[in-house]
Amino acid sequence: MVQMRTVLRVADNSGAKTVRCINILRRQRQRPSGNVGSELVVSVTANDRSVTNKKAKKGEIHRALVIRSKNEPLRKDGGFMRTGETAAILLNADGAPLGTRIRGPVSAALDRKRFLKVLSLSRATLFSTLACPNRNAGTSYRIRTRYSQG
DSSP, X not given: OBOTTOEEEEOBSSXXXXXXXXXXXXXXXXXXXXXXXXXXXXXXXXXXXXXXXXXXXXTOEEEEEEEEOSBOOOOTTSOOXXXXXXXEEEEOTTSXXXXXXXXXXXXXXXXXXXXXHHHHHOSEEEEOGGGOSOGGXXXXXXXXXXXXXX
């Protein structure tokens, strides 16, 4: 769950390390908070030292998309997912990703029509527990990588 003034980790190589939420643009069910798939207006609070060609600098305001959440709500099929952090990627004015790579998995709850480019840039996609054929393994999600067949 993302509210105003929430600090998020940036999961792409745009040059930003952390961002702070200023406003939530596209909410789900008109609640005062956002979750996976919500678009935000963010301010860059820290830069990533490992990126040499920075497209986002400290103090700049950008749009962002939440790609994974620490506690995602229950899905309609009863499944759930948990990750270690809440992460977002930066978007340009057209809604395309600012970076060229996405670090870590991306939630499968993203809208496939609007964010197909984001799903294609990610190397792994998170599915819920009900999508996992081996539910008794103790993991709360299944990862489908770009190279796996299942």
